[in-house]
Amino acid sequence: MQKLKQQVYDANMDLPRYGLVTFTWGNVSAIDHDRGLVVIKPSGIAYENMKPDDMVVVDLQGNRVEGQWRPSSDTATHLALYRRYHQLGGVVHTHSTHATAWAQAGLAIPALGTTHADYFFGDIPCTRALSEEEVREEYELNTGKVIVETLGKSNPLHTPGIVVYQHGPFAWGKDAADAVHNAVVMEEVARMAWIAHSINPALKAIDNYLMNKHFMRKHGPNAYYGQ
Amino acid sequence: MQKLKQQVYDANMDLPRYGLVTFTWGNVSAIDHDRGLVVIKPSGIAYENMKPDDMVVVDLQGNRVEGQWRPSSDTATHLALYRRYHQLGGVVHTHSTHATAWAQAGLAIPALGTTHADYFFGDIPCTRALSEEEVREEYELNTGKVIVETLGKSNPLHTPGIVVYQHGPFAWGKDAADAVHNAVVMEEVARMAWIAHSINPALKAIDNYLMNKHFMRKHGPNAYYGQ
Amino acid sequence: MQKLKQQVYDANMDLPRYGLVTFTWGNVSAIDHDRGLVVIKPSGIAYENMKPDDMVVVDLQGNRVEGQWRPSSDTATHLALYRRYHQLGGVVHTHSTHATAWAQAGLAIPALGTTHADYFFGDIPCTRALSEEEVREEYELNTGKVIVETLGKSNPLHTPGIVVYQHGPFAWGKDAADAVHNAVVMEEVARMAWIAHSINPALKAIDNYLMNKHFMRKHGPNAYYGQ
Amino acid sequence: MQKLKQQVYDANMDLPRYGLVTFTWGNVSAIDHDRGLVVIKPSGIAYENMKPDDMVVVDLQGNRVEGQWRPSSDTATHLALYRRYHQLGGVVHTHSTHATAWAQAGLAIPALGTTHADYFFGDIPCTRALSEEEVREEYELNTGKVIVETLGKSNPLHTPGIVVYQHGPFAWGKDAADAVHNAVVMEEVARMAWIAHSINPALKAIDNYLMNKHFMRKHGPNAYYGQ
16 A cells, blocks of 8 residues: 555645645545555645655545544545546545635536646536535535536546535546646636636637547547647 | 744744735734733834744733834734633734735625635624724724624634724634634635635525534534544 | 757746646747758656657658657647748747636737737737537647638737637747747736726727837837847 | 945846736836936846846936946836936836736726725826827827826825826835835735725725825824834
């Protein structure tokens, strides 16, 4: 697990580096599929003092297997996503400014351009509100469930992030670094969508064929972006 | 007092570090409850030249007890808060951009999401305007009084900050560092609330049970956030 | 080509320095007019690992002449511009936040002040949407063609940038550094135009004689700005 | 003049440090009242290469007295202000983002709060448009004249800045450093006023007695801010 701890530590440290978190408002995890174990940030530890060995190892039911600290209070949300989607290698939660503003606005982040389409195939959905019961008991688990409910049968790697209503963004990817990469993209497209909408409230969503082209040239079977 | 001076100095130096102040537009104080003495930043001294020994010690009536400089011009406001609320260990005033914009707009910063509810239980109030008389005589004292009037019987640690109409934010906490922490949160939720409102003017306040959950999981008797 | 590779490398490295790119979302090229060869950034290589020798050399038909990597996926767009406009020495593409927001809004960046007029003679146009056919086949080439179509008979050094509908900005100049310079200006005037429009939706375009004065004092035959 | 050159150099270098300028879009000058000479930044020299000895000395009619470079293209504007207002020791011009946006919007920056009132007694005016004749001939001189016309009989140290219509901000002060200080304030209150107005379009200007109090506690005969 040492290698995965290092990866999760590095990915967590990237959150302040990319301006996605204030204080301890974020957490990244990654899964070891073979062993069914998840490495996640400890709860409420300041980034500047954190070390790779502070990462906590839990099983998919949330039992602590390794580590001296309590895992992130959002652990149950991460685990719900890993149990449902076997394609996921890493999950991240932040309160990044612009994506959180869309969550507070209660709206999906609309697909308005190629920056968005290079990573997200269609709008970044906003979940429904949790009910009072869902919040009172097993709140973090229910947060995971409402994300799964909202994604439905979508390929989660084609929609590698979501905003939870009145809360904030969750993103994911093939591994911890990829999850953080997608969280950075989400924050940036959330910011652009706000500004674009403010410039022209009557703007139109990206043309479907343009979205398709951009997503596929990076992620499709005949991708030709990169090396 | 040397230890408290160092804490107050450190907390003041955090203001430019967190982007909350331009020039000398901010001040932090802390109280030594046993001795009834308050340590506060000197007035109009540039942050880059300040040292812990430049901090000024005053009693609760504002008489200077130690230090070579005049205390912050806002000292009377800080003292009014300490005299009224014995829970407070630190107080901070800034002109941080977005919180000040809400003060200028004359509106409470609405509770729109969990980022807000993790620290503030309900809206961050905006005071009424001071009258001409209140401004002319004992202005800084009256600023403290209108904050107290606005908070009313609220627990000040459940509403650890306020915006003073046409002026700017004051925040407080268990000690100087906690007060600054809350000032950083206020600035961030002020920014998010502006953007969220701009995205969707018809957005709704955070669901009451969700606010309750988030505040209590961090601050309630059964808090489970952190270690 | 070593000198041109160094220039193109330096210009690419300026993109993150000026805050114009996140990750690898940008590329700069430059042309050696005498040899008819273009030096361009490789596709999808992280800025922090890039070296001058990673730059790729292609001819004006896009055949790789030198270099171990695939050239930027936007190479065909750059080449279309060089083939049409012999005045150009460098071309740059980014997804800079505010210019991209105007592209998503589907609007030209209006000439509102002297900051704009110091570099751009008139609005910064927004292209029409590409058709489904233009996107499906030779998309990058067609992006170049629609830029040329939009510029029409304008002097490209008097309109040293454009926004491609639902995509983002392209800019150009006398050489690679000048192209990046113009991309920085575009991003800044895009930001100012958004804010100005938000302050006063009824604002007016810059007076024609003022635009003329500012552009000409920097770029006209009797220019008197600089040394 | 060596001391004044150093001061003007330092003040110019503060412009990028405070985020007020991109590239060479700014200039600071200061006057030696006894000798009737003005030290100003050379035109179009990059900040990173500038040295104190690059500063140019001109007399009040604009004749170069010392220095190897041409003075800033805005020199005639600075001189018009020094000739009219003997209280001024320093003048600065920038294209800082938010103040420039107000200039493009064609509106005065309204006095909305104490941050503004700590430095500016009332709104920061916006000049009228220059006529075609005023732009064509002696444009920079006429820019100075329209600033003087707009200020009228106001004390320029009570209104230490202005926005020139469709152009950008000019600020001034007792010396070069004070002028830059006021330019930083202008940019910050321009930003706050935009945000406050966006939050609440029906907001009210600062109460007159509150403005008076804040301006006077810093600048009046009985000032008690600072040491």
